[in-house]
Amino acid sequence: MIDDFDDALALANGPGRAGAAAEGPAGEAAGAPAPGPRRPTGRAAHETPGWEAARATAYRAARPLPPRRLPLDLALGHTLAAPLTALTDLPAFDTAAMDGWAVAGPGPWRLTGGQVLAGGPAAVPLTDGEAVPIATGARTPEGTTAVLRSEDGKVAEGQLHGPGMQPGANVRPRGQECRTGAELLPARTPLTPAALGLAAAAGYDQLTVRPRPRAEVLVLGDELLFRGLPQEGRIRDALGPMTAPWLAALGAQPLVTRRLGDDAEALREAIATSRADLIVTTGSTARGPVDHLRAILAELGAELLIGGVAVRPGHPMLLAELPGGVPLIGLPGNPLAAVSALLTLAEPLLCGLADRPAPAERHARLTSAVRGHPTDTRLVPVSCRELGEASPVTYAGPAMLRGIAAACALAVIPPGGAEAGAAVAVLGLPAT
Template identity: 60%
Template sequence: MKSKEPAPVAPATGHRAEQPHRATAWPEARAAAARAGTAAGAGREPRRLPLGQALGHVLAEPLRALTDLPSFDTSAMDGWAVAGQGPWTVRADTSVLAGHAPTAALTDGEAIRIATGAPVPPGTTAVIRTEHSRTEGPLLHALRDVVSRQDIRPRGQECRSGDELLPAGTAVTPVVLGLAAAAGYDELPVPPRPRVEVLVLGDELLTAGLPHAGLIRDALGPMLGPWLEALGAEVLGTRRIGDDAEELYAAVTGSAADVVVTTGGTAAGPVDHLHRVLDKAGATLLVDGVKVRPGHPMLLASLGGGRHLVGLPGNPLAAVSGLLTLAEPLLAALAGTSPTGGRGPAPVLDEVHGHPHDTRLVPVVRRGDHLVALHYNGPAMLRGIAVADGMAVVPPGGARSGQELDVLDLPWPPTSGAVPAQGACFT
């Protein structure tokens, strides 16, 4: 018997009486996104990357030393390895060099020239720095008292084989690469980067040229992919889809991404198809609207199988709000990291107006110890966020001058004062 074709997506009705809007408080929405990412990331097997490719990832497992460091007693200085009490008879025409096997054992009263990092010969009592010694013929004299084991780095001084050097979740920096190499690693275990596909929705969007005849330029298509990559995602691509529910359904259900990010269609207008598409796809809404401005119609849905969809509003700054509220904590948890680290809360220089009931996210720059709110912070505007250091979290009712606000820092270096000279971006 022939299987039935999937039912078409129900046409728009202009309202969603069957699914009443229940917005989530802003902190709870971010927590829900982080929980979803943690649950989905728990079953993902780590990858092993060569050291040269692991920079910018995080450790999927603790970094444990594969050897003692140092792995043998080494000289900490250029000078002389000596045995017993001085003066010492110098072994003629021979030296101990780094990268060479240890020389024969020293006997009491004997000295041999040694280089920094070289293995100390068996029987060595101490190393005397070159500047703390003098020679007279075949004899070496110390110019200072000699303490047993001085200037010798003993085997295992930094760590013993099996010691935990760094915990899982540590960002792989150039120094971490160096430590891993010293500890014996050729590869590092890292969580796989979350795969993301961006679906830009709307018949009204142009990809080139000037706006005209009711059409506007697509600002989100060029912006979202690089932003998501900065958050640690592997972006599979950015696709543009018209206001067609069936096309959107096929794109969402056919995507190979761990996270599908859509723009627009999250409200209840005549061409806002996303809720009906998710319902047809059997998705579970985890967050359906957030008490935040701009961006309150954003949503987060589970598509099953550890896959998720983040629905961003279509207005550019509202979409940025959705990125910071839902996409960033979701992706960070999937990748085993924390959301973008900030420099902590700071007092706002002047009063910042808030929403009566919702959290408000406002582009700000840091000026000394204070935050300065930027103008051009409407839902459709990018002029303010383009020069911002981050988005300040303004509680319902607003913030008074001097009040400390948390800041969602952006995943790239701060502007360091790159605000237009006329200051037109400041409120």
Template identity: 60%
Template sequence: MSASDGRAPSGLADPLEAGRNTHDPDGVEEALALVSGRTLRPDPARGPERSPEAADGGGHRAVSWPQARSIAARAGRGGPVRTQRVALDQAVGRVLGEPLTALCDLPPFDTSAMDGWAVAGPGPWTVSGGDSVLAGQSAPPPLEDGTAVRIATGARIPPEATAVIRSEHARTDAGQRLLHAERSVSQGQDIRSRGQECRLGDRLLPAACAVTPAVLGLAAAAGYDELAVVRRPRVEVLVLGDELLTAGRPHDGLIRDALGPMLGPWLGALGAEVVAARRLGDDAGALRRAVTASEAEVIITTGGTAAGPVDHVHPVLRETDATLLIDSVAVRPGHPMLLAALAASGGGPEGVSPARYLVGLPGNPLAAVSGLLTLAEPLLRGLVGLPAPAPYRMPVRVPVQGHPYDTRLVPFVHHDDGLTPVRYSGPAMLRGIAAADGLAVVPPGGARPGDELEVLELPWVPGAFSADV
């Protein structure tokens, strides 16, 4: 694949160049306005509006890496979040589509926190001759003042009981008829009161929380059989390139397709539902038909984003009346990546909202990973209503070479005292990222030992790091 020259192709609207002003420094509002068909009031400080053709001229520059992430996230948040109801056993890993509210009090009744004795009033207590009170039984009879009864953890507290004494803190006399406490007993001790954790109708969690196993347990305890979750964005992967093999070893100028096997699981880890993954080769007609026929919310293409003789993504976007939101990002590897809006539909907060997107990834494998984390990940987060994770930074242990003007994304491994970049991190290499814990965001000019760098984690637990990587 040929390298991008960083220019927007003629005929595609470039909202970013026109959107550079003090009120919209990232060009986000201009971008979304063009997608939705809205007209923004011109900024007098900018002078006359520029036509799309003028904006697409030689003055076009790649957007910065932070700008690209912001635009992708805001684009994903431009439309309504769709929800569905699923059984609890299908909800782990999904995102709550509405707040989780308690359907009952928790606990639903007063229960014993310990195995021991339920007692009423001051002691010593006469031991009741009845059966022990066990969990799962119906309401026990009231406990008379000065009496005690055996009780199990989780069992309902008998009416009129004032405390629970742990088994190890009590003793009975030789006849097993009188109970003595070996420690002081306070009112209500070791009793879990009804509603101690929550009351009916209490808001337990807001919408947009990830459904973890703990959330699943809380929902079950609160009375849920199913949950309202956000529908996974449907994603279709289109692998481009006549040089790619799907099986066997590389030969005769052909290489194995590394992105096809990688993208589906990676996108799934980012919360997407991959509905199809197809290899189209370098066929402009096939790409155009696939883009126009797809019903996915997001199309991911690999390769073809530059300006070479078989780079067909830009021409197809022109022919399908797409709106280019991002064309090239000032990041290495992966600067020829792009983001385009393919369609719009009614129902958004201002009358219309973006409905379908295309993320064009470069063909080199590590460059494609850069595109995934730069554009696809924030776009998908926006589509499911998830906020961006709070950024965090860690010091780097060794000098890291930077690009003179662009951000670099460098695979690294964690150590107790900081980050160490891995070897084999060229744009076409996957050996380094396969052993990495994440990518470090290296600003233009590089970093010195001790400098703190922003960290992008990978959406899975990495394997053990080998010392020779």
């Protein structure tokens, strides 16, 4: 799950989104996969969509990545491209649910000698009045009517004594969990550690998946320092260290973070030669003297799908599609504005690339009134101290990270603001 705020949302509408750690490129095919059909966006790029419309456009604009087969140890965080069906009954045979004795008929029972261990050979069949020691998970001998727990039995003079038991007691019958061919998980399910364990138990060595979209981050701006203290009018780069991990938490596989300054030719070359499924830039989304991104996208023949969003902070964010079908998201340079763009555009786009359902909407009640923008949606960092409640945090200006570093979600404040007690949508933040 992507954040610990999930447990505190009493009004949550649907399951949380699964976060996944970044993994290396082992097992991945080189080069960008051939693009599939894009979902129609239904909106002209020159319009400035509202926040909800922008998220819907980003989701519809994604071309789902082609499926590929991966071994189980490389499938974590990817998405099932087809339903997971059982290749065997689970369990595949009757097994002991705990340590004790496999018994046949009513007691007392005479011990036959030997013992039955998990993974061991088939035991000699039992007849009425017989018992044999058995370990948890071991296949029960033919003729077994129940398993007597070790703490309930007592052996005296070669006989086992214990209470009477119903037939089948402490036995996991064959097919108790599922029968061969049963659907265990539907297509479009994110592969969590538990899902991989289920796939292994069901007999799989490989899975057909929609891969995690590979993302490349391009950090722009000559004013940025990458080590040491701010000095001589230059500031530390805050977006480079956080953007790739944030994309990973949203379901991407970050490939590289490049620092390009305000070099227009370097930016053009980086975009034109990228082999990622998604390019994310930081800064240069406005129209200042060294903001080259929009001009370069036009030179490259990119289609501008979203040129700005009616949201604060982050309204200059953009979404474009390059001629080869690869999407590019432009994050504004202010930190909180960049986070706003990640959750507004990158989250739904990554869901679309992986062919997952659009992000589920969640709600919480505000503990205090929040001032709104007259016409635009506001995204406000909030903490959660009580179940289902969201409290705005301080230090939440567009250029600040202090507030969001202490927050667990962004509250979606509609134009005009929201009163205390109002239920508002919330966007969970990565916890790791």
